[in-house]
Amino acid sequence: MKQIALALLCALPMLGLGQSSALTTQLYDTYENYKEGSIGKRRIKRADIQPLIATYSSNPKFKVSTVGRSIGGKELSLISLGTGDVNVFLWSQMHGDEPTATQAIFDILNFFDSKDFKEEKEAILSNLSIHFLPMLNPDGAELFQRRNLLGIDINRDALRLQSPESKTLKRVRDSLAADFGFNLHDQSTYYNAERTDKPATISYLAPAYNYEKDINEVRGNAMKIIVFMNSILQKYAPGQVGRYNDDFEPRAFGDNIQKWGTSTILIESGGYPNDTEKQEIRKLNYVSILSAIYTIAKQNYKEIAIGEYEKIPENDRKLFDLKITNASYNLMGNSYKIDVGIHQVEVDYADHNSFWYSSRILDQGDLSTYYGYETLDATGYTLKQATAYPKTLNTLNEVQSLDFGQLLKDGHAYVRMSTIPAKQLNSPFPVHLIGANYKIPELKLQPGINPTVFLEKDGRLEYAVINGFLVNLSQSNIEVPNGMIYK
Incomplete structure (x- = not known):
C-alpha cells in the first residue's frame, strides 16, 4: 500500500x-x-x-x-x-x-x-x-x-x-x-x-x-x-x-x-x-x-x-539569411572554393512604419560551422559577374515593362536609366537601377558589399543572387523584395 x-x-x-x-x-x-x-x-x-x-x-x-x-x-x-x-x-x-x-x-x-x-x-x-x-x-x-x-x-x-x-x-x-x-x-x-x-x-x-x-x-x-x-x-x-x-x-x-x-x-x-x-x-x-x-x-x-x-x-550566433557553399570563384586567373554568408539587412523608411532591404555579405571563406535559413550547395557552380541591360531607359514605367525573368537568365541584374527619380530610395524591381554614367564594379567578393552575382553550371546561368535574395532561374517566381539604386 x-x-x-x-x-x-x-x-x-x-x-x-x-x-x-x-x-x-x-x-x-x-x-x-x-x-x-x-x-x-x-x-x-x-x-x-x-x-x-x-x-x-x-x-x-x-x-x-x-x-x-x-x-x-x-x-x-x-x-x-x-x-x-x-x-x-x-x-x-x-x-x-x-x-x-x-x-x-x-x-x-x-x-x-x-x-x-x-x-x-x-x-x-x-x-x-x-x-x-x-x-x-x-x-x-x-x-x-x-x-x-x-x-x-x-x-x-x-x-x-x-x-x-x-x-x-x-x-x-x-x-x-x-x-x-x-x-x-x-x-x-x-x-x-x-x-x-x-x-x-x-x-x-x-x-x-x-x-x-x-x-x-x-x-x-x-x-x-x-x-x-x-x-x-x-x-x-x-x-x-x-x-x-x-x-x-x-x-x-x-x-x-x-x-x-x-x-x-x-x-x-x-x-x-x-x-x-x-x-x-x-x-x-x-x-x-x-x-x-x-x-x-x-x-x-x-x-x-x-x-x-x-x-x-x-x-x-551562426545563422545567415542565405548561405552559399562550395562555389567556385575565379580571381586573378585562379579558381577557389568559397562559401558566402549573406544578411538581408532591413533599412527603415523615414516614418519607421515599413522598410526595404540593403543586403550585405557578412562573411566568406570556410563557413562550415555556420548555417542558413536558406542554403544553396553550389558545388559545380561558378560565380559570375552580373551585367547591365544593354538599353538605357527613361522612366520607371519602361523598366516595369521589362521581362525580368528573361533579363536575369541573360545575366542582367542592372538596368541603366537616363534619370533616376530623386526621391526613389531603392529599386521596386528585382534588378538594380543605375545612373547613366555608373560603372558596374568588377566582381570582387568581400564582406560588406551588396551580394549580387550569378551562378553558372555547364555554361548556363541557373541561379541569381539579387540584393542577397536567391532566384532559381528555372522557376517563374522571382521573390526579390527590392533592388538597389546606384547613381
Whole structure:
C-alpha cells in the first residue's frame, strides 16, 4: 500500500503538468480567436496600442492606470486583473525595436476578456494578480530603435535610474512586490540553438543575481518556469529554443529584479523561417506565457527539476539569411572554393512604419560551422559577374515593362536609366537601377558589399543572387523584395 501511495504522490506533479499541456494545445489551436488584428506588423507605436488600452480602461474586468511617462511625454500604462495574492508582472518593449511580446500581451488580454476557458481563467485570476506594462520605451518604438531618447539602453539603467522609463519600471516592481516577473524582448534572428541549424526562435534566461551565479529559491523558481515553457515550445518549434549565458550584469534590470526578490524569466523572441513579421513567434509567446501563468496559479512548477534548465542548448550566433557553399570563384586567373554568408539587412523608411532591404555579405571563406535559413550547395557552380541591360531607359514605367525573368537568365541584374527619380530610395524591381554614367564594379567578393552575382553550371546561368535574395532561374517566381539604386 505504501508503494502504491508513493507512486500516486509522485504522479501528482506530472498530472498537473499534463493538465497544463492540454491547456497549451487548446490555446495553440484557438489562437486566432484572440489575436489582436489591429497590430499585425512589428513597427507598432504607442498610437497603435492607445485605442486598445482605452478599451480596457472602460472594461470593469481590468484596472488601467498611468504609472509614468517617457522622456518624450508618452504615457506608460499598467493593465491589471485578478484578485490573487501572487503578483505576476510582465513588461515589454524596454527596447523600442523589440515589439513581438507587446503584440502577444494584447492577445493575452483578449483571452482574458473572452467568455472562453472559464475554469482555467477562474483558477488563474483567483490565485494571481497579473500586471502588464506594454511598451516601456514608446519613444524608441516611434523610431524603431533600441535606445530611448536619452540615447541609453534602459536595460542597463537599473542602478542609476537616469531615465523616467527606468524609474517607472523600478517603482512598479517595488509597489507590486512582484513574485514573478516576465522580462520580454526580441533578439537577433541570427541566433541559433548551439551546434544546430535551428534558429533560436525563443531564448530564455533566469538571470543571475550575483557574480557567483548562486541559485536561491527565487532564481530556482524562474528556472523551473523556463523548463516548463521549453517543454511546451518543443512541441511547436522542436529544437528551436536557446538559453542565454547567465553571466551577472550588475546594471541590468533582469539581474537586479531577480536580486530584489522577483523570480524573473527573460524571454527573447528570435527568428522563425518565413516569418519576417514574427507573427508565428508572437503566437508562441501567447501560448507559452499563458501556459506559464496557469502553471504558476496551479503551483505545478514547484516539482520541476532545476537540473533540466542546464540541458537547454545555449544561444549561438551562426545563422545567415542565405548561405552559399562550395562555389567556385575565379580571381586573378585562379579558381577557389568559397562559401558566402549573406544578411538581408532591413533599412527603415523615414516614418519607421515599413522598410526595404540593403543586403550585405557578412562573411566568406570556410563557413562550415555556420548555417542558413536558406542554403544553396553550389558545388559545380561558378560565380559570375552580373551585367547591365544593354538599353538605357527613361522612366520607371519602361523598366516595369521589362521581362525580368528573361533579363536575369541573360545575366542582367542592372538596368541603366537616363534619370533616376530623386526621391526613389531603392529599386521596386528585382534588378538594380543605375545612373547613366555608373560603372558596374568588377566582381570582387568581400564582406560588406551588396551580394549580387550569378551562378553558372555547364555554361548556363541557373541561379541569381539579387540584393542577397536567391532566384532559381528555372522557376517563374522571382521573390526579390527590392533592388538597389546606384547613381
